[in-house]
Each structure stands twice: as C-alpha cells, then as structure tokens.
Amino acid sequence: MKKHTIVALVQDRPGVLTRVAGLIRRRGYNIESLAVGHSEQPEISRLTLVIESDHVEQVVKQLYRLIEVIKVSDVTDDPIVEREMVVLKLHAPSSVRHEIVSMSGVFEAKIVDVGASTMIVEMTGTPSKVENFIEVVRGYGIKEMMRTGRIAMVRGARGHNASEYVENANGSGVVPTLN
Template identity: 65%
Template sequence: MKIHTLVVLVQDHPGVLNRAVSMFRRRGYNIASLVVGHTETPGVSRMTIVVESDNVEQVVKQLYRLVEVLKISDVTEDPVVDREMVLVKLHVTGQHRAEIVALTEVFTAKIVDVATNTMVIEMTGGPAKVDNFIDVIRPFGIKEMMRTGRITMVRGAKGHSGAELIDQAAE
C-alpha cells in the first residue's frame, strides 16, 4: 500500500480529532503518524496525517463530509519540508560519552539532559534523517524514545492557510 501524507485544516473544536480519526478506523486504515497543532489562524487547527492506503481519495472525500473539516490536501507528490523531532534517553557509561557527543554534533542533535548513567538527546530532522540517527545511536542502548510524528509544509508560495476560508464563511 502506498504511504500518503495529508495536510488537514479543521475547526478547533472538541471531538474533531476523534471524528477525523474515526474515518480511517472505519475503513480499516492504519495511521502511521498524526500530529495536530494550532496554526496562524485563530480557531483553525492543522493535522499532518501519514497513512497507508490504496484509496486515499475516497477517505479524503469522506473526511470532507465532516462539518468541521475545512481543507484536505494530499501532499505526497508535492515538494515539501518534512520534519519530526525525537527524544532519546540513552543508557550511557563513561566510556561512550565522548563518542555520543561527537555523533550528536554530526546530526546537529542536542544533548538536553545528562545524569550519572543516562543522557537525553533531542534531534530534529526529516523522517529519513531521524531514522538514520536512531539506527546509529541504537547500539549504545536506548532506554526510552519518543518521536513526535511528522509535520509537513509545502515549499514555495503554494500553501495551506485557513484564514481565507474563515473569512469567507464569516461574511
């Protein structure tokens, strides 16, 4: 199945996440990642949804049936900036510390916490770079890890702002 990235603008109401996610559940599609956050327009939230699907078009149409969904774009084929962040807690004994510090510099990651036997590293990048970083760091012993999931923005003038849609409706 093909992996699609959808950018979805929604009204910032309670339950809207539940409604949107339910559409994927109903069709039996697995969501690989989903990030929701505020946008430049008050009252509008933005989701980046990464989903495996052979027929994403149908899901998109059904998402549009939701009253609170403003706009959906499949940006899979568009030139985009893709970013996610990961926090990794490593089990680190003294002998490996220097090596890890060097690796974090290569990946422009940040060490945000150091304790006797652990280190927490923050790293941001495209999904491939994050994968790569995790692979490299794994042999040192990952105790905990959390990825944020992907946020995506189309490059150039084309974009996804809810401002116009909100203004039109208010008239």
C-alpha cells in the same frame, strides 16, 4: 501499499481529533503517524497524517464529510518540507558520552539532559534522517524514545493558508467556543 502524507486544516472544536482518527479507523485505513497543533489562526488547527492506503482519494473525500474539516490534501507528490522530532533517553555511562556527543554533532542533535548514567538527546530532521540517527545510536541502548510524528508544509506560494478560511464577521451573536 503506498504511504501518503496528508495535510488538513480543521476547526478547533472539541472532539475533532477523535472524529478524524475514528473515521480513518472505521474506513479500514491505518494511521502511521498523526501530528496536530495550532495553525497561524487561533480557531483553526492543522494536522499532518501519514496513512498507508491504495485509495487515498477516498480517505480525502471521507475526511471532507466531517463538518469541521476545512481543507484536506494529499501532498505526497508535492514539493514539501517534512520534519519530525525524536527525543531519546540513551544508556550513557561516562565511557561513551564523548561518542554520543560527537555523533549528535554530526546529526545536529542536541543534548538536553545528562544524568548519572543516561543522556536525553533531541533531534529534528526529515523522517529518514531521524530514522538514520535512531539506528546509529541504537547500539548505545535506547531506554526511552518518543517521536512526534511527521509534520509537512508545501514549499513556495501554494499551501494551506488557514486565514483564507476565517469568516470575517460573526454577527453580534455568541459564537460559542463549544467546549
């Protein structure tokens, strides 16, 4: 099955993440990664999903059925910038610290914490570069690892501009935050 990167803009209301994740599970697709955060508009959140499926068109259509989902696209074959971050706590006795520091330099990773026998390294890059880095440092002993999941953005003028979807007037009535 092919892996697809999907970008979605959603209304920032409580439960929206549960709705998206629940729908994908119910329809029998597997989420490999899911990253959520603010977009450039305060009331709109942005998701990047990586899904394994041969019927990604159905996934996109089903996501559109959710009331709070504003725009969904499969950007897998588009020109995109993809990034992922990993934070690793490595087993790092003084004997190997130099090696880890120089290896981190090659991958443009940052040392963000040094303890008595551990180091925390932070690294950002394309998913494959992150994968490479993890393999390279695995030999030192990974005590903890946290990956953020992939985030994606289409290059150039095309893309997912959240401000296009903000209604300019909301009446004088209360538009509740719905929390």
